[in-house]
Amino acid sequence: MNYQQWLVQASSALNQANPQENGKTDALVLLQFATGKSRTQILAFDETEIEEKVRSNLTALLDRRLKGEPIAYILGEKEFWSLSLNVAESTLIPRPDTEILVEQALRIAKEKLQKNPPHFRLLDLGTGTGAIALALASELTRICEKQATELTIIGVDVIPEAVALAKSNAEKNQLNVLFFQSQWLEQVEGTFDLIVSNPPYIDENDEHLSQGDVRFEPLSALVATEQGYGDLRHIIEQAPAYLNEGGALLLEHGWQQGEKVRSIFAKNHWEKIATLRDYGDNERVTYGFWKSYEI
């Protein structure tokens, strides 16, 4: 069987199994992964015969995809903010919508860095693959080096395997972020200029948990108590003690949670509270500033 024949067969099987996904794209990605060839090489030389060893590997990969396993878990990596990140079943696969949070965190960080502070400290709670912390490190390291601001970026997660994964991603991308295990802020010391988090925020009874990619992702990364608001509320309540004066907290949340999240911020005396929308025009990230430790 050659590339072209395999692509036709695999695309058709995938389209049948997951009609809402693009079977052709997935088939091509799997073939690239198994052969180590580029998309162009495969399409330009599609009459190439597939070796028996590669073929049996492809059958196993296709089988996993046919069962609905996310492509990112099958390949073991995912692109986020132009970084290539290792992914694993211990945590969430980074989503493009999370880049909204990174963009806003960068905007706020750059504003604060204009004042040439001696230190700049940033904390990512529930870091998972390290996606947010590493994306921010990739942008802020050079700026801070240029102006001699000492940059500290910390990422924590309660799942040890996620911490190990984040560390592997720091190494892979040669970025300097300190990752360690902590139940939210419990093991964290010191204060920060910026705290960011994409915590679990799905209600345990949400029907979407049994659909699509999330079926394969761990509940520890998805589900929170209090109809999904438990972790968001906990972080909003605890963060002030860990923020420098004028520091900001940015939280990703569900598309229907903006109003309630703003009200939790307001109830806890945060200032300049605002919500940003994602690429689908849904409320996705809410943030607030903390003036001083005294209320």
Ligand SMILES: C[S@@+](CC[C@H](N)C(=O)[O-])C[C@H]1O[C@@H](n2cnc3c(N)ncnc32)[C@H](O)[C@@H]1O
């Ligand atoms: C929605 S995922 C986000 C992962 C990553 N930050 C991202 O945006 O792709 C939530 C993460 O929070 C972690 N988490 C859940 N409960 C936690 C807790 N009590 N303390 C620290 N991290 C927690 C999960 O293990 C998971 O990695």
